[in-house]
Amino acid sequence: xxxxxxxxxxxxxxxxxxxxxxxxxxxxxxxxxxxxxxxxxxxxxxxxxxxxxxxxxxxxxxxxxxxxxxxxxxxxxxxxxxxxxxxxxxxxxxxxxxxxxxxxxxxxxxxxxxxxxxxxxxxxxxxxxxxxxxxxxxxxxxxxxxxxxxxxxxxxxxxxxxxxxxxxxxxxxxxxxxxx
Amino acid sequence: xxxxxxxxxxxxxxxxxxxxxxxxxxxxxxxxxxxxxxxxxxxxxxxxxxxxxxxxxxxxxxxxxxxxxxxxxxxxxxxxxxxxxxxxxxxxxxxxxxxxxxxxxxxxxxxxxxxxxxxxxxxxxxxxxxxxxxxxxxxxxxxxxxxxxxxxxxxxxxxxxxxxxxxxxxxxxxxxxxxxxxxxxxxxxxxxxxxxxxxxxxxxxxxxxxxxxxxxxxxxxxxxxxxxxxxxxxxxxxxxxxxxxxxxxxxxxxxxxxxxxxxxxxxxxxxxxxxxxxxxxxxxxxxxxxxxxxxxxxxxxxxxxxxxxxxxxxxxxxxxxxxxxxxxxxxxxxxxxxxxxxxxx
Amino acid sequence: xxxxxxxxxxxxxxxxxxxxxxxxxxxxxxxxxxxxxxxxxxxxxxxxxxxxxxxxxxxxxxxxxxxxxxxxxxxxxxxxxxxxxxxxxxxxxxxxxxxxxxxxxxxxxxxxxxxxxxxxxxxxxxxxxxxxxxxxxxxxxxxxxxxxxxxxxxxxxxxxxxxxxxxxxxxxxxxx
Numbered sequence: 001x002x003x004x005x006x007x008x009x010x011x012x013x014x015x016x017x018x019x020x021x022x023x024x025x026x027x028x029x030x031x032x033x034x035x036x037x038x039x040x041x042x043x044x045x046x047x048x049x050x051x052x053x054x055x056x057x058x059x060x061x062x063x064x065x066x067x068x069x070x071x072x073x074x075x076x077x078x079x080x081x082x083x084x085x086x087x088x089x090x091x092x093x094x095x096x097x098x099x100x101x102x103x104x105x106x107x108x109x110x111x112x113x114x115x116x117x118x119x120x121x122x123x124x125x126x127x128x129x130x131x132x133x134x135x136x137x138x139x140x141x142x143x144x145x146x147x148x149x150x151x152x153x154x155x156x157x158x159x160x161x162x163x164x165x166x167x168x169x170x171x172x173x174x175x176x177x178x179x180x
Numbered sequence: 181x182x183x184x185x186x187x188x189x190x191x192x193x194x195x196x197x198x199x200x201x202x203x204x205x206x207x208x209x210x211x212x213x214x215x216x217x218x219x220x221x222x223x224x225x226x227x228x229x230x231x232x233x234x235x236x237x238x239x240x241x242x243x244x245x246x247x248x249x250x251x252x253x254x255x256x257x258x259x260x261x262x263x264x265x266x267x268x269x270x271x272x273x274x275x276x277x278x279x280x281x282x283x284x285x286x287x288x289x290x291x292x293x294x295x296x297x298x299x300x301x302x303x304x305x306x307x308x309x310x311x312x313x314x315x316x317x318x319x320x321x322x323x324x325x326x327x328x329x330x331x332x333x334x335x336x337x338x339x340x341x342x343x344x345x346x347x348x349x350x351x352x353x354x355x356x357x358x359x360x361x362x363x364x365x366x367x368x369x370x371x372x373x374x375x376x377x378x379x380x381x382x383x384x385x386x387x388x389x390x391x392x393x394x395x396x397x398x399x400x401x402x403x404x405x406x407x408x409x410x411x412x413x414x415x416x417x418x419x420x421x422x423x424x425x426x427x428x429x430x431x432x433x434x435x436x437x438x439x440x441x442x443x444x445x446x447x448x449x450x451x452x453x454x455x456x457x458x459x460x461x462x463x464x465x466x467x468x469x470x471x472x473x474x475x476x477x478x479x480x481x482x483x484x485x486x487x488x489x490x491x492x493x494x495x496x497x498x499x500x501x502x503x504x505x506x507x508x509x510x511x512x513x514x515x516x517x518x519x520x521x522x523x524x525x
Numbered sequence: 526x527x528x529x530x531x532x533x534x535x536x537x538x539x540x541x542x543x544x545x546x547x548x549x550x551x552x553x554x555x556x557x558x559x560x561x562x563x564x565x566x567x568x569x570x571x572x573x574x575x576x577x578x579x580x581x582x583x584x585x586x587x588x589x590x591x592x593x594x595x596x597x598x599x600x601x602x603x604x605x606x607x608x609x610x611x612x613x614x615x616x617x618x619x620x621x622x623x624x625x626x627x628x629x630x631x632x633x634x635x636x637x638x639x640x641x642x643x644x645x646x647x648x649x650x651x652x653x654x655x656x657x658x659x660x661x662x663x664x665x666x667x668x669x670x671x672x673x674x675x676x677x678x679x680x681x682x683x684x685x686x687x688x689x690x691x692x693x694x695x696x697x698x699x700x701x
Contacts, residue, residue, distance in 0.1 A: 015475055030398065034388050038257075042257075043317070043440075044314070061296060061298050062298055062301075064298075065298045065301040065302055065304075065305055066301070068301075068309075069301065069304055069305040069308055072305070072307055072309060073304075073305055073307075073308025073336060074308060074341065077308070077312070077315070077337070077338055078334075078338070080312075080315055080319075080334070080489060081315070081331060081334045081335065082298035084319045084327060084330065084331065085327075085331065094502065137196070137297060138297060138298055138301075138358055139297070145474070
């Protein structure tokens with residue numbers, strides 16, 4: 001974005017950041033607190049949208065757009081797709097037993113403790129990526145990915161390929177049993 | 181931020197907004213005219229000369245019709261569906277360059293709202309978002325036909341996005357950039373990308389038909405099987421919003437195809453025209469050429485609609501997954517090999 | 526088993542597997558698009574109705590008209606045969622006796638004071654025309670025009686009776 005590369009817009013960026021961060025937290029809370037699963041998914045989509053804005057504010061345009069396409073445009077569409085077909089609503093939601101509630105609370109608190117502990121242990125000295133960093137632009141990112149991080153990049157693509165092959169195998173009809 | 185910059189962009193956005201709306205409105209008129217011409221009829225000719233006021237009459241009718249929200253529906257999402265569809269369809273116009281930089285009142289003005297360096301991916305993202313309007317509206321209607329339309333829309337869009345993305349990757353191998361402006365500049369005079377990427381263009385245009393839910397891929401709103409699909413329960417202006425969104429999508433994808441494959445505002449002999457007319461009127465001709473291309477594509481969309489019958493749903497999926505995706509991958513491989521060989525020579 | 530063709534015009538069509546060009550569909554699609562494109566330049570079949578009218582056939586049955594005789598007197602004698610013959614129950618009338626001094630208006634001694642046809646009920650079968658002993662009703666008019674209210678479709682004598690001859694002549698004179 002044009003505005004971010006100028007020094008005099010930092011204050012503007014900060015207020016925008018706080019606003020978007022507020023929205024992010026609001027929507028992610030809505031994901032948990034709404035009873036209707038479809039509303040949950042819609043809030044999750046909104047949360048991902050605010051993530052996209054965060055990436056743009058960090059001048060990571062490629063990441064922003066990929067987040068936009070992959071998460072908002074594809075994965076969440078599938079989520080919504082499945083939820084709509086299941087037609088869940090408040091009435092059909094089964095009552096949860098107290099045991100499950102207690103387990104949930106314990107798990108949540110454990111996660112919270114871990115997160116707080118890790119943040120405490122991290123002891124951030126300063127933000128490594130300055131707002132003017134241009135590493136997030138698609139050209140620079142591509143160069144880094146295909147030189148410095150070539151091996152991890154290719155390995156992750158291999159992972160995706162194997163997942164795809166697995167999905168195809170699962171979806172394929174077993175000829176011996178079905179064509180009998 | 182300078183005020184002048186903001187002001188310039190504001191004017192550009194306003195002009196673009198009005199232009200998009202009026203093109204969408206007149207697309208409805210053109211659609212009916214083209215349908216009539218292809219069927220040996222006359223088409224709308226009562227409102228104004230050649231029926232040119234027909235879009236106004238249609239719009240007025242839609243405003244004054246009764247708004248019905250079904251009692252079993254989810255009221256908020258029922259309203260959110262068409263709003264979202266209309267909103268998202270407008271977003272795409274932001275990155276399309278409609279002309280060269282033009283000199284106006286001693287200032288050089290780019291005829292593009294914003295030239296982000298991931299322009300193509302942005303368009304791609306906006307297109308993939310378009311399906312939410314259909315899905316939310318279809319689900320919120322609480323009608324099985326609407327739901328089936330929504331489900332069809334979602335799976336169709338996801339399936340064809342893959343082939344579309346792959347066909348764009350082959351194009352990117354040729355252009356080496358994701359910015360619309362640069363891609364347009366590269367296709368100076370007659371060096372249009374369609375010459376280098378004919379197969380890619382074919383795949384792209386088929387996917388564009390599917391993404392805009394136009395015939396022969398209009399299964400989400402198929403009248404014969406789903407009595408209107410996702411917009412079965414919609415009436416009055418909410419129905420109009422869906423229709424408008426469809427025509428705006430058509431306009432945006434026509435503009436994208438014109439820029440990516442047909443040179444955008446470039447035309448053979450543009451250098452001579454530009455030096456003859458100067459930096460103000462030269463680009464104006466370019467803009468006119470761009471719009472001629474866009475309208476030609478819109479006409480093509482309609483022409484296909486009134487010629488080809490709808491696909492069956494399994495045929496649609498077969499075409500997307502078993503034919504277009506392998507073809508697009510083959511296109512990438514061939515393009516990559518050719519580029520490597522040409523570079524080595 | 527194939528039965529013998531009596532007409533001798535039987536054609537045996539064999540279904541060949543599609544070749545490559547047929548299977549990719551694109552040539553067929555372009556051919557179809559060529560055909561539809563050529564239709565753009567064909568003569569339009571549309572008749573712009575209120576301005577232009579399609580030629581009616583000779584036995585066309587349109588709006589009814591109640592005829593006058595050569596002296597300009599109404600022929601109808603309100604016998605009610607048309608109403609009786611009407612399968613759609615569209616016709617109704619009230620008869621009245623001709624007074625002295627009205628001989629130039631009505632041909633018979635009894636005439637229809639009120640004569641109404643409900644055009645929404647009428648099916649334009651022409652049975653009233655056939656039933657009429659006085660040759661007073663004919664379905665020789667134009668298409669019955671559209672309207673907004675149901676009551677406006679009940680046509681009275683003001684709309685049905687032929688114009689008097691002198692008025693018709695005056696109208697013709699004005700036109701010429």
